[in-house]
Amino acid sequence: MASAKASTPRPQTAAWLRSSNDISQQFLAFGGRADVVSLAGGLPAAELYPVAEVQAAAQAAIARHGATIMEYGPVEGLPALRQLIAARASAETGGTFTAANVLLTTGSMQALDLIGKVLVDPGELIVAQAPTYLGALDAWRPRAPSYRPLDWTLTDPDFDATLARAKFVYSVPNYSNPTGVLVSQERRVALLDKVLEAGTWLVEDDPYLSIQLDGSPGPSILSHSVARSTRPGPYDGPVIYLGTVSKSLVPGLRVGWVIAEPGMIQNLALTKMASDLSGSLLTQAIALELMEREFDHQHSRSIVPVYRERRDALLREANARLADWFEWEVPVGGMFVWMRSKGDAIDTDALYKFAVEEKVAYVPSSVFDFTGENRFAMRVNFTRSSPEVIAEGVRRLARAIEHYLSARQQLDGAA
Incomplete structure (x- = not known):
């Protein structure tokens, strides 16, 4: 059994420990607001609870x-x-x-x-x-x-x-x-x-x-x-x-x-x-x-068609609005689509500011990376919301990306 002696994180990781916690708290608090379309959660659909x-x-x-x-x-x-x-x-x-x-x-x-x-x-x-x-x-x-x-x-x-x-x-x-x-x-x-x-x-x-x-x-x-x-x-x-x-x-x-x-x-x-x-x-x-x-097995069989419909709604809207900037595989199970920026062109930590302005939440990739260096992907959830809400969330996300790219272009031009 490992000992319980106290330790201080190594200096090179301490800053990331703080930043990842900060980002986590930000998206959790923001994604819970009533006026926000949250694609950030990792939760089942509450309306399907038995x-x-x-x-x-x-x-x-x-x-x-x-x-x-x-x-x-x-x-x-x-x-x-x-x-x-x-x-x-x-x-x-x-x-x-x-x-x-x-x-x-x-x-x-x-x-x-x-x-x-x-x-x-x-x-x-x-x-x-x-x-x-x-x-x-x-x-x-x-x-x-x-x-x-x-x-x-x-x-x-x-x-x-x-x-x-x-x-x-x-x-x-x-x-x-x-x-x-x-x-x-x-x-x-x-x-x-x-x-x-x-x-x-x-x-x-x-x-x-x-x-x-x-x-x-x-x-x-x-x-x-x-x-x-x-x-x-x-x-x-x-x-x-x-x-x-x-x-x-x-x-x-x-x-x-x-x-x-x-x-x-x-x-x-x-x-x-x-x-x-x-x-x-x-x-x-x-x-x-x-x-x-075996009600757990029965309940799983009843919710899977709902989640499949929601996954397909997310992918349909993403193909129409996000495919110029992101790529992904179709998940055959679970709750998430992992969207990767093409050519690492979009920093999803930096994009989050623009997502806040558009009132849509996702989870940036940096918090899933133990180095904190992967900043070019995002986790998008499809189980929590209806297809209509998911579609609106993707539309807001597309607007956030457009504003992010426009702001970055202006900064590059000023430099």
Whole structure:
């Protein structure tokens, strides 16, 4: 377990730590205004939340468990929900998982925080998908780690040596935040092989699994790890898998989980005890009611057509109004389109000032980059708003780009 000694971020990164936090707070505050069209959020559509079903599940949970779910509980979480998640993992991977392989957390964010505390001392190395999830960077920021980008092609001749020094690899192979990329099965297997050779950990963060817009992502890296195991008994491999109900049900339940070998689960649970003593047995029991009858799967199937329509509306409007300046791939799942400035011609940090004037919000790429240097892309969300609102947001964004380019031209002319 990593030590908890205090540290000061290295001078060359301290300025970026401040600036990325500042930008994050700016777009969060601005994007929440009623007069702003926000394409910035990473949230499901609130109007699709299954309010009646959650209410019924809450009543059933209280009737079933009584006052016991209003107490403090085991730090590992509600035993019945841990067993259900273990059974699902066994069925999905073909492996053997028990409750000892499962820790319930307050969303995936707590899992990321715990992993940092258990594995990383200040300055130690994390190999992370790049660009990467802002929440992961925020979770590990107090640890002041160093980073190396994960290149899924694995063609870097120094990658093996880098991996040998890394405390873990952070990956989001299914529809990642922010890029929406779906990683091929071949590359998942190749990365797992490298991790096994290096003897390090591989974190597989999978919050968007339920938002499969076109086709299926195929087996998880955890599944491939199970296939390589030769030992009998519960799973004991290097993959630390993170799941959540935040996208398949509702984020307000704050129920997530870690699936890993029992020793890692014990270390994470020990650290969790000092963090929150125990999670909410009440919300875990509500999640149990819904997941036992597979309502999470049913609900996912019902919202996917809505999200697909919204993705298509965003891309249709973007093709008409933004294609001269930005390029992108069509995401086959998840919640985001990653738009890259053609020829790095538009600094999306600088563009944000003009977006504020047009009352439209997005997330600039710099906050997803652990160096803070990628300033030529933006993350655009399509799940939160209706097609009509999305179209208006793109129109406002196009106007902001035109004003940005005009202002820059005037500055260049004055120089």
